[in-house]
Amino acid sequence: MTAATESSSLGAPESVTRRADETTAGAGRGDWRALATQPLLVAVGVLAFVLWRANATLTETEARQLGWTALWTGIREHLLLTVASAVIVLLIAVPLGIALTRRPLRRFSPLISGIANTGQAAPAIGLFVLLATWLGFGFGTTVVALVVYAALPVLRNTMVGIQGVDPRLVEAGRGMGMSAAAVLFRVELPLAVPVVLAGVRTALVLLVGTATLATFIDGGGLGVLINTGITLSLDSLLVSGAVLVALLALAVDWLGRVVEHVARPKGL
Amino acid sequence: MSETTTPATATPPDRRVSGVSIRLDGVTKRYPGQDRPAVDDVSLEIPAGETVMFVGPSGCGKTTLLKMLNRLIEPTSGRIHLGDEDVTDQDPDRLRRRIGYVIQAGGLFPHMTVGTNVALVPRMLGWDKRRTATRVDELLDLVGLDPAVYRDRYPRELSGGQQQRVGVARALAADPPVLLMDEPFGAVDPVTRLRLQDELLRIQEELGKTIVFVTHDFDEAVKLGDRIVVFDVGARVVQYDTPEAILANPAEEYVADFVGAGATLKQLTLTRVGDVELRQVTTAVVGTDSAQAVAAVRSAGHDFVVVLDERGRPISWPTLAELTRTTTVPAAVDERLPVVDLRSTLNDALDTMLAASQGGVVVTGRREALAGVLMVESVMAAIQRSRAEVAG
Numbered sequence: 001m002t003a004a005t006e007s008s009s010l011g012a013p014e015s016v017t018r019r020a021d022e023t024t025a026g027a028g029r030g031d032w033r034a035l036a037t038q039p040l041l042v043a044v045g046v047l048a049f050v051l052w053r054a055n056a057t058l059t060e061t062e063a064r065q066l067g068w069t070a071l072w073t074g075i076r077e078h079l080l081l082t083v084a085s086a087v088i089v090l091l092i093a094v095p096l097g098i099a100l101t102r103r104p105l106r107r108f109s110p111l112i113s114g115i116a117n118t119g120q121a122a123p124a125i126g127l128f129v130l131l132a133t134w135l136g137f138g139f140g141t142t143v144v145a146l147v148v149y150a151a152l153p154v155l156r157n158t159m160v161g162i163q164g165v166d167p168r169l170v171e172a173g174r175g176m177g178m179s180a181a182a183v184l185f186r187v188e189l190p191l192a193v194p195v196v197l198a199g200v201r202t203a204l205v206l207l208v209g210t211a212t213l214a215t216f217i218d219g220g221g222l223g224v225l226i227n228t229g230i231t232l233s234l235d236s237l238l239v240s241g242a243v244l245v246a247l248l249a250l251a252v253d254w255l256g257r258v259v260e261h262v263a264r265p266k267g268l
Numbered sequence: 269m270s271e272t273t274t275p276a277t278a279t280p281p282d283r284r285v286s287g288v289s290i291r292l293d294g295v296t297k298r299y300p301g302q303d304r305p306a307v308d309d310v311s312l313e314i315p316a317g318e319t320v321m322f323v324g325p326s327g328c329g330k331t332t333l334l335k336m337l338n339r340l341i342e343p344t345s346g347r348i349h350l351g352d353e354d355v356t357d358q359d360p361d362r363l364r365r366r367i368g369y370v371i372q373a374g375g376l377f378p379h380m381t382v383g384t385n386v387a388l389v390p391r392m393l394g395w396d397k398r399r400t401a402t403r404v405d406e407l408l409d410l411v412g413l414d415p416a417v418y419r420d421r422y423p424r425e426l427s428g429g430q431q432q433r434v435g436v437a438r439a440l441a442a443d444p445p446v447l448l449m450d451e452p453f454g455a456v457d458p459v460t461r462l463r464l465q466d467e468l469l470r471i472q473e474e475l476g477k478t479i480v481f482v483t484h485d486f487d488e489a490v491k492l493g494d495r496i497v498v499f500d501v502g503a504r505v506v507q508y509d510t511p512e513a514i515l516a517n518p519a520e521e522y523v524a525d526f527v528g529a530g531a532t533l534k535q536l537t538l539t540r541v542g543d544v545e546l547r548q549v550t551t552a553v554v555g556t557d558s559a560q561a562v563a564a565v566r567s568a569g570h571d572f573v574v575v576l577d578e579r580g581r582p583i584s585w586p587t588l589a590e591l592t593r594t595t596t597v598p599a600a601v602d603e604r605l606p607v608v609d610l611r612s613t614l615n616d617a618l619d620t621m622l623a624a625s626q627g628g629v630v631v632t633g634r635r636e637a638l639a640g641v642l643m644v645e646s647v648m649a650a651i652q653r654s655r656a657e658v659a660g
Contacts, residue, residue, distance in 0.1 A: 172375030175340055175448075176389050176438070177365035190379050265379035267422030 035261060038254040045247045049240070062236050065228060071244070077220035078248060081139070081211040085146035086204055093151045094196065097158025098184070109159060120152040124210050132217040142211070142219030149210055150203040157199025161192030190265045197263060201256030208249040212241070222248070285317030287478030288351035288445040290337060295346030297332055305344070306332045308502035316351075316445075317476040321489035323526070324499030324506075333503045334448055334482050338367045350446065365389055368447040368477075373455045374435025376423040382408070382434050383419040389442040407437040410474075412467060429460035433467070440475070449481040453488070459623060462616045465491055466609035486527055490515070490537040491613050498523050512538060535654040536647075541617050541631055542610035544650055546640030549574050552591075554583070554599045562591055574630060580637040582607065582630045607632055610639055618647050 053066060064070065100109040119127075128145045135141040165188045173183040215223035222245050229238025290313070297307040307329045314320045322330040335341040337348065339360040347356045355363050376385050383404050390400040405415035411433040423431055432452060439447055453461045469492065472479060483489055489496045490511040498507045498514065500522060507519035515534050518524035527534065550568045552561035553576050565573045565588055575584045575597055584602035591597070606624035608617045610633045620629050621644055633639040 168371055168373075168375050169377060171340065172369070172371055173377075175338060175364060175369035175371070175375075177361045177363070177392060178388070179361050182392075187377055191377075267379045267381070267424055 031261065035254070035257055038250060038257070042247055042251050042254065045243065045250075049243055049247070053240075056236070058236065059234075061232065062234055065225060065234075065237050066240060071240075074220070074222045074225060074241075075244065075248070077214075078208070078211055078222045078245070081142055081146060081214055081219060081221050082204065082207045082252070085143050085150060085207050085211075086200075088143065088147045089150050089154050089203055089207075090200065092147070093154035094158050097155045097196075098162065098189075100155075101159055101162040101188075113156065113159070116152040116155050119148045124149055125213055125216065128213050128217050137218040139219055141217055142214040145217075146207055146210060146214075150206050153199040153202040153206065154196070155199075157195050157202075158192065161195030161199075162188050164195060165191045191268070194260060194264050194268065197256070197260040201253060201260065204252045204256055205249050208245065208252050212245055284474070285476040286443070286445060287317040287447075287476060289316040289349075290314040290446060290478060290480070291349040292333075292337075293347040293349070295333070295336060295343045295348065297329075297336060297341060298344045304502055306502070307336065307343075308504065309346070310503050310505060312497065312505060312508070314478060314480060316478055318494040319472055319479040319481060319492055321493035321496045322480065322482045322499060323484065323486055323489045323496060324503075325501075325526075326484060328499045328501050329503030330482050330497075330499045331450060333499075334450055334480060337446075337448055337480060338364050338369060340364075365392055365442060366444050366446070368439030368441075368444040370432075370435050370439045370447065370449040370452045372451050373428065374423070374431040374433075374438075374452075376431055376434055376438070378423050381420050381422055382413075382426070383415075385423070385434060386438045386441050388438065393442055395442075403441060404437075407440055408434075410440070410471060411437045413437075427460075428456045429464060432456060432460075432464055436468070436471070440471075440477075445478060447477045447479045449479065451482055451484070454483075458619065461488075462608065462612060462620065465616075466611050468492060469611040470609070487534075487537050487613075487615060490534065491616070498526060536615040536618065536651065537613045539614045539650055539654075540610065541608055541612045541614065541642055542633075542639075544614065544642070544646050546631055547628075547643055547646075549638075549641050551576050551582075551638060552597045554578065554597050556597050558591055558594045558597055561597055562588065565591070574638060574641070576638060579635070581635075582632065582638045585630065605630060608642070609633070614647050614650055617642050618644075621647075 058066060096112065099105050100112055124145075127149060128142070131145045131148075132141050135144060169187055169191070170183055173187050174180070178186065211219075211221050212223035212226060214221045215227045222241050225237050225241030225244070229235065229241060292310055292312045295307060295310045296305050298305045310333060322334060324330045332341055336343045339348075339355075343356070347354055349355065350366075376382075377388075380388075383401075386404045386407055387400045390403055395403070404419065408415040408418055413430060413433055418426070418430070418434075423434070426434065435452065439449075453464050456464065465488065481489075481492060493511055495509060496507075496511055496514055497505055498519075500506050507514055507523050509519075514523065515527060515538065518527055549572070550561070550565045550570050551574050552558075552564070561573055565571070570588075572585050572587045573591055574582050575586065577583050577599070582605065584598070584600060584605055586594075586598070604624055606620045606626050606629040608620050608629050608631055610631060612620075612631075617629050617631075621627065628641050628643045631639045631642050
């Protein structure tokens, strides 16, 4: 083990669990206020952008790139990349995380977390390009790269969430005659929900950000705006792309928080 | 085993028995990579309807042995019988639904309400909704929690003692003949622990389950147990007898050490509050005329009055002077009022008095109704009597 992988394998879960703690602490009125503030900020941001776009004097190239249809296509592609990758991440990482906390597979958990850690520690752009040389350019490859990149927080939090359930509760469940499956579905998973969802939200935000790199392997999305802005030295395009991605990330993060708030089991 | 005598304890000999006996035959547990077995060839018979306490130092295998009774830990060899039935090879999940299991702090599931927690085993057994709901209320009532108030609360909203009560209710939900308790009162404060112990004695008096109870507290063992098993390393049974017999004749030096010095004073643990004379006191019901109460106290020659609520439960004990200052008997509940049960030991009573810095303690009986007041002098007299007996 080199020092670099060592620190990354420690660093990532820490940040993940810290986020989890943040969201599990207290569900009072302050929480709702925070939840209400975020969409307000996003709305203000969107409004500001729309006003600027409607009133700015733009060159022909800028106007074409920032046309309402072009923008809408970019946003749609970006969301599609994010959602498709997120769904695949959920389908793979949650069951895998659960399986790795079961007794027969528990010994593989360091190996799998190691692999997942490497996936996240690798520079995203390198991952995109490597996969593209292997699988070819396009939407599919982008989704594969995004899945590899974002699986870690969900996998990690699923495992941490389940491992964080008081072992005495598991014993109490078994001791009263619940089967192993019943304990998993009625005790361990419900109690792990807040931590798992925090991981999902982290992954979503990562996905929105990382999906901007899709443009380099012909995957579309808002990265196209940013990339064009850079190559043509058009700051208006660059900033528009960046602002839109940021607003999208904030909106997705907010949705995640709402889901966490609603899905958190009562009594915790 | 019926000819074995059960010497005088707080429980009457003609009590109801709903438990079954437990028989262990050469039960052994070996863990791979360890030279000595954790539990080494234990044979033991636990009579139906009795409370048997497992005591011993930590690591002696008492908890392992307990967990082999419901097969949370599978024995390496040996047989386990419940009643006439060999359960060693039965499906463990089905077996456990017939054995109540209580652990420290109750082990309640925090994301389920009290009612859902208690209803878990009946649901698994396929009881219908109405029967389950009735049973839940019945059990909450049994452990002294008002169902209407507590049924829909979450464990987090309960005190440690209340959670432990719910834990007992949950274990009793499907009316299992056997109850296993693994240091259940280890995590609560001393005063609450006394209450919970009294409560368990009361419940056991009503139900007559077979209870196996692991503890490291010898006083608790003496107080609650019909019999005590003292274990040494490898769950070797050093002595298996009634508390009285173990205190009087420790089988080995080891037991004498474990029982501890001052075994004379340990006799305090054998004497129940109900066995000594209680002082009768003047009472007044909440909301009645103070002047009348004051007159009654004066004519009885007392200097305080015990205030009872509508259900006859003591809630405070103001002095005559304090009572004179009021017009109606106050309804305020004195949180620090020292209370013990008739089933409490003199040891508990003395502890409670010291904790409250009071020279006496209010004693309650059935349904928490007032039974009298125990004064510190009576406890002292009992100590002197027992010392005189030992000396003579």
